[in-house]
Amino acid sequence: MNIFDVVIIGGGPIGIACGLDAKKQGLSYLIIEKGPIVNSLFNYPINMQFFSSSEKLEIDEIPFISKEAKPKRNEALEYYRRIVTSNQLNIHLFEKVTRVTKNKDSFLVETEKDKYEAKHIIVATGFYDLANTIDVPGENLSKVSHYYKDPHFYASQKLAVVGASNSAIDAALECWRKGADVTLIVRGPEVGQRVKYWVRPDIINRIEEGSIKAYYNTTVKEIKPREIDINTPDGIVTLENDFVLALTGYKPNFKFLEALGIELSKDEKRLPNYNPDTMETNINGLFLAGVICGGMETHKWFIENSRIHAPLIISTIKKSMGSKAE
The missing domain is CATH 3.50.50.60 (FAD/NAD(P)-binding domain)
Incomplete structure (x- = not known):
């Protein structure tokens, strides 16, 4: 079994951003998404219009051109799909992660279809999967x-x-x-x-x-x-x-986070434990990215203000691998 430098769980905008950064930094990576590309956005209402302008939804400084200042769902799907295909990102679609096990120096990622080994894990699964x-x-x-x-x-x-x-x-x-x-x-x-x-x-x-x-x-x-x-x-x-x-809101999959060993706050916010300077959780080598970082505060993180997580995490992983090599 080949061991990846990083496996990214979640193929939404921030998961894609993490994949782009990993590729640029020369890391071996795999994005695993349980549905189609940007599954959560695909499940948005057909006529939905974003609150944010198109430039704030851009990742990796790739221009997002829309008919209006605030793009609609179909334009976002087109934008993120083209990023994945034109950059030939290594992404497995319609493959749900069922379990992640921490070994001594790596993680074993099990899905409904296969198993993968990784030195690092990034969880970028958002919060749209479970309704309140x-x-x-x-x-x-x-x-x-x-x-x-x-x-x-x-x-x-x-x-x-x-x-x-x-x-x-x-x-x-x-x-x-x-x-x-x-x-x-x-x-x-x-x-x-x-x-x-x-x-x-x-x-x-x-x-x-x-x-x-x-x-x-x-x-x-x-x-x-x-x-x-x-x-x-x-x-x-x-x-x-x-x-x-x-339509009373949605929440992250807390059971999945807890199964990973990530500590959650005991109050109603259920905030996950991570270092904001590196996005690394209490589990060494396991990172969080995107809106999932806000726990039940689903209004705290959006695409536009969590885009910074990708380069932050990948640079942290790159540095840690460099120090181990020395």
Whole structure:
């Protein structure tokens, strides 16, 4: 079995950036992605538009040209796909990592298809894989989804959207514009303050004019095949309902991190233990990159401010290998 200098788990933008830097530094590397290239971005809503401008989403100073200042999902897929293919990055797609074992001087990476050995590991798996559930009766019904893709699916249907962040608000507006009867269920007193600044006035206006019904300070009590019960300040309200989009956020795969031996903070933030100067965790030779570094603070790291992780990690690995050689 050949031993790689580094195996990168996760083929999103930051995992790709790590691969580019490893290649430039002459390190043997492998990127392993459980789905297609930039799997998380692929699973974003079809019409999603980024909050950031295209230049802030660039990696390795490769220009990202988009039609508008803020690119859309399909443009991002094109950009990152071309980077992977034009640079002939060593990436294995549709190959899920099942276990990583630390040996004396290396790691054994086991996937659903093969096994690999590496001197160093970079985990860049993001946080979009696991949804924050609302934990109510009926959440497992087929009418309920924690991911939103295409508004056409909900046309002429009574749709409840649970949440007040960007994903929930985008879904509510898009589905309403395609003819859905939309009700927004918000746990807090208002639409989230982090909603994109050009979208927030739109949803507020739609609510005020009565096009979209909104219940604030409200939670879901139970989801039924044809109804949904909600807890409002005025008591329990039962609504006719065909579909529920529970868009209440996502979280990293903490079980995977713990299985790797990475220490997590005991509070609700579940912050992983790593050195911010090197991105190395409490496990020697194991690094974190990208949004996964924020634990439950999923608003802390984005593509634009975690791009620096790639050169930081690869330079650290390069130096450590040089010192060992001496």
